[in-house]
Each structure stands twice: as C-alpha cells, then as structure tokens.
Amino acid sequence: MHRLGSQDALPLHRQLYEALRRAVLDGKLAPGERLPSSRDLAQDLQLSRNTVVAAINQLTVEGYLSSHVGSGTYVHDNVPRAGRGSGGARQHLPAGTPAGGLSARGQTLSRQFCARELEVQPFTPGIADFSAFPLALWQRLQNKHWRMTYPDMLDYNASGGYAPLRRAITDYLRVFRSVHLDADQVVITTGTQQSLELCARLLADHGDTVWVEDPAYWGAAKALSACGQRIHPVAVDDEGICPGPADEAQPPRLIYVTPSHQYPTGAVMSLARRNQLLATARAHGAWVLEDDYDSEYRFSGPPLSSLQGLDPDGRVLYMGTFSKVLYPGLKLGYLVVPKALAEAFRQAHYDLNRPGQMPTQAALAEFIEMGHFASALRKARQSYAERRRCLLQALQPVLDMPGGQGPFISGAEQGLHLCLRLPAPVDDRALARQLAQQGLTVRPLSAYCLSRQDLRGLVIGYGYAPLAGIERWGPAIAAAVRQALD
Numbered sequence: 254m255h256r257l258g259s260q261d262a263l264p265l266h267r268q269l270y271e272a273l274r275r276a277v278l279d280g281k282l283a284p285g286e287r288l289p290s291s292r293d294l295a296q297d298l299q300l301s302r303n304t305v306v307a308a309i310n311q312l313t314v315e316g317y318l319s320s321h322v323g324s325g326t327y328v329h330d331n332v333p334r335a336g337r338g339s340g341g342a343r344q345h346l347p348a349g350t351p352a353g354g355l356s357a358r359g360q361t362l363s364r365q366f367c368a369r370e371l372e373v374q375p376f377t378p379g380i381a382d383f384s385a386f387p388l389a390l391w392q393r394l395q396n397k398h399w400r401m402t403y404p405d406m407l408d409y410n411a412s413g414g415y416a417p418l419r420r421a422i423t424d425y426l427r428v429f430r431s432v433h434l435d436a437d438q439v440v441i442t443t444g445t446q447q448s449l450e451l452c453a454r455l456l457a458d459h460g461d462t463v464w465v466e467d468p469a470y471w472g473a474a475k476a477l478s479a480c481g482q483r484i485h486p487v488a489v490d491d492e493g494i495c496p497g498p499a500d501e502a503q504p505p506r507l508i509y510v511t512p513s514h515q516y517p518t519g520a521v522m523s524l525a526r527r528n529q530l531l532a533t534a535r536a537h538g539a540w541v542l543e544d545d546y547d548s549e550y551r552f553s554g555p556p557l558s559s560l561q562g563l564d565p566d567g568r569v570l571y572m573g574t575f576s577k578v579l580y581p582g583l584k585l586g587y588l589v590v591p592k593a594l595a596e597a598f599r600q601a602h603y604d605l606n607r608p609g610q611m612p613t614q615a616a617l618a619e620f621i622e623m624g625h626f627a628s629a630l631r632k633a634r635q636s637y638a639e640r641r642r643c644l645l646q647a648l649q650p651v652l653d654m655p656g657g658q659g660p661f662i663s664g665a666e667q668g669l670h671l672c673l674r675l676p677a678p679v680d681d682r683a684l685a686r687q688l689a690q691q692g693l694t695v696r697p698l699s700a701y702c703l704s705r706q707d708l709r710g711l712v713i714g715y716g717y718a719p720l721a722g723i724e725r726w727g728p729a730i731a732a733a734v735r736q737a738l739d
C-alpha cells in the first residue's frame with residue numbers, strides 16, 4: 254500500500270479507505286483474506302487507531318469487508334472485481350481473448366505462487382534486517398554523487414554499469430567467492446530476476462528446457478517460464494541437484510542452481526556433485542545459472558567457493574545481489590558472464606532494459622571502496638549469527654523428540670533462513686496457516702515443490718526477526734510443531 258500522507262487533500266481515514274478498497278477491487282486482497290488487526294495496521298502505517306477503525310467501518314458498511322467478533326476482519330466473499338463487474342474500470346476484450354484478458358502465459362503466471370503471500374514479516378525467509386542499513390551515511394553519499402553528477406550520468410548506460418562499481422564487485426568476488434573474472438565480464442542489473450531474464454533471452458530459445466531445482470526459488474522458476482522456457486524440475490537431495498536418467502531424457506539448455514545454499518532446503522552442493530553437474534552441462538551443451546544469493550553469511554562449516562570458480566569451460570553464469578546485505582528496494586545486482594559473451598550481454602542489456610541509475614551505482618561504488626560495505630557486512634553477520642543461534646535453541650526441543658524419524662534442520666550453516674524438515678504425514682501448509690494466525694509468517698516447504706510430493710517442513714527466516722522476537726516467538730513455533738507431530 255502506498256504511503257498515506259498529509260499532503261493529500263483527503264483526510265487520512267478516507268485515503269486509507271480508498272487504498273484498501275482499491276486493493277480489494279484489484280484482487281490484491283483476496284476474498285476471505287484476513288486483514289491485520291486495527292492495532293497492527295495502525296502501527297504499520299503510523300496512523301491513529303481511530304483513523305484505521307473509521308476506514309474499516311466504512312468498508313464494512315459498504316460490503317467490502319466483514320467483521321466477526323473475536324475472529325477479525327475479512328475481505329467479503331462476493332466483492333466485484335475491477336474489470337469484471339461494477340466498481341472498476343471495464344475492459345472491452347476482443348473476441349477469443351482468454352478470461353480476464355490475460356494471455357495463456359499470463360494466466361499460468363498468475364496461478365503460480367504469488368508475491369502477495371510473501372509479505373515481509375519477522376520470520377519470512379530470505380529477508381535481511383534492512384532497518385540496520387546506515388541510512389544517514391547512504392544519504393550523504395547519494396547527495397554527494399547527485400551534486401557531482403554530469404549529464405552523461407543521467408543517460409542510459411551502455412557499458413554494463415558504472416565502471417568503478419564493476420571493479421569493486423570484481424575485487425570482492427575474486428577474493429571472497431573465488432570467481433574467475435575481469436571487470437568487463439560484470440553486468441550490473443536490477444537484481445537476480447533481471448539477470449535471469451537476460452540469460453534466458455540470450456542463451457535459450459522459446460520452448461527450450463531449463464532444469465530447475467525441486468524444491469525451487471519460485472522467483473527464478475517464474476522469471477524463466479515467463480521468458481518462454483519449459484521448466485523441468487529436478488529433485489534436490491542433501492548434496493544439491495541430483496539429476497537421474499528421467500531427467501537426462503529431457504536435455505537442458507539451461508540449468509538453474511543455488512549450489513552454496515540451496516533455496517529453500519539449504520543443501521550445500523558437494524564437490525563431487527559440482528563436478529558431475531559441470532560434466533552434465535558439458536555433455537548437453539547447456540549453460541549453468543548459478544544464483545549465489547546469500548553466501549555473504551556463512552556461520553559454520555568450511556568456507557565455500559563458487560561453482561563458477563571450478564568451471565574450466567566458461568559454462569557457468571554467476572549472479573549475485575545486494576538485496577541481502579543492503580536492502581531489496583535498492584534493486585541492484587550483478588551478472589558475471591563468460592568473456593566471449595560479454596559484449597553480446599552488454600548490448601542486449603542496453604537494448605532490452607535501457608539500464609541507468611548511474612548516480613546510485615556511483616554511491617554504491619564509493620560505499621564499497623570506503624569499506625562501509627565490509628563493515629555493514631561484519632555487523633550484519635554478528636547480528637544474524639546471534640539470531641540464528643537463538644532460533645536453533647528455540648527449536649531444539651522439537652529436534653530432541655523421541656521416535657527416530659523425527660524432524661531435523663537443514664541449511665542452518667549459512668544465509669538468512671533455515672529449514673525445519675518434518676516427516677511426511679505432517680500437513681506443513683496447515684501448520685504454516687495456523688502459525689500465520691498468530692502473526693508468525695513461516696513458509697511450508699511443500700509450497701516450494703514444483704512436482705515432487707515427498708517434502709514437508711517449515712522454512713523459517715531469522716534475518717528480519719529481532720532477537721527479542723525470536724526469544725519470544727521461537728518457542729511458539731516449536732510448540733505448534735510439537736502439537737502437529739503428536
């Protein structure tokens with residue numbers, strides 16, 4: 254929801270009424286969906302509770318919401334939607350247009366796991382604590398670079414990104430991730446989604462097969478299928494992606510992997526499996542897309558290097574992001590491409606995406622060069638290590654349960670989340686829904702599965718949850734799991 258402000262001519266309760274009404278009509282709030290309590294909404298939006306209650310009352314009177322004493326406020330089941338009934342802009346669709354005006358691809362995409370379920374809450378996996386970001390310092394750097402900005406910095410950029418930033422990333426990746434690269438192989442993107450899109454568009458044709466880990470990072474599967482690739486799920490075990498004969502029968506053009514910390518199980522791809530994967534890619538003439546999304550945070554176990562650093566043939570395209578160390582809305586990531594492809598990628602990026610944001614890239618380059626990135630990372634590591642320890646401690650009683658085939662934890666050595674694996678009879682979606690009713694957003698592992706049916710668990714983030722929140726609510730998660738296991 255956009256920020257409500259006093260500069261708007263409407264009173265605040267009316268602005269909130271309009272914003273919620275629009276969200277219902279546009280389907281951003283689904284029929285039957287429960288709204289946060291008026292107290293939570295007031296706190297989140299920094300409004301008075303009276304303002305929130307006035308807006309909710311009005312929407313209830315008009316039939317957009319229904320309130321049940323003691324159980325909360327819900328979106329009414331029979332609200333007309335924009336474009337297909339009263340209240341919203343009507344669309345006149347050409348004959349033969351699929352329902353709702355979406356293309357077949359659009360319909361498939363909208364059926365898949367959707368961002369609305371990914372709202373940031375304390376235990377949402379994969380989210381960093383961006384409240385720790387040194388905003389004042391960042392503002393100073395931004396101001397400085399805006400003051401010094403020459404007109405050419407306001408133009409589109411054709412060189413793959415601001416050169417000092419590409420150099421700073423190159424130095425970091427060489428030292429900390431053992432990536433083999435020169436700065437001209439780095440393309441600055443708006444993040445992993447755009448890196449994936451570029452790879453899909455330049456390296457594969459419509460209908461080509463892409464192997465995607467199962468379970469998977471839904472964002473990658475979605476970005477690749479939106480580019481016309483045929484997703485072939487390949488099961489992951491505790492050594493990473495594990496293609497079998499049935500997979501080999503579906504030769505890939507692209508292989509998408511998260512080898513250092515499989516998302517979401519957290520499996521680390523073993524050296525043997527890495528070599529096997531590179532050999533498989535070679536045999537099929539496929540490209541490997543390595544998403545190294547959270548390797549900055551490694552808490553235990555030996556240091557890991559990138560898959561790209563092991564690759565003798567230049568088949569691996571490496572992608573990283575600033576979303577997990579700085580903040581996601583910064584929208585800056587990077588793609589390292591093989592030398593021979595660098596010019597083609599720069600040109601395509603320029604033509605397809607018209608990249609820019611040069612003053613921001615300049616501020617980020619200085620942020621890294623002056624050691625602020627390293628210091629933010631050091632602080633973040635300390636803080637997440639503490640949160641991780643606290644969450645592991647809270648979950649310990651569940652792991653100690655007798656009975657052999659009980660729950661276990663995977664993927665806690667690194668990153669911002671861990672995976673509490675549960676035995677198959679447990680309904681992890683019901684468990685996650687139950688926890689959501691207490692305001693605890695964890696994700697069911699089965700929701701990440703593309704085709705397999707055998708995995709159950711909870712994917713729990715600790716990056717965004719304050720330590721006190723983990724101390725308080727970690728035991729509540731453990732208690733709910735215990736109950737589900739009984």
Ligand SMILES: Cc1ncc(COP(=O)(O)O)c(C=O)c1O
Pocket residue numbers: 379443444445446447470472511516544546573574575576581585586
């Ligand atoms: C596995 C994985 N890769 C990439 C990303 C996001 O990267 P970006 O914000 O750069 O698109 C995420 C975000 O949660 C993720 O979980």
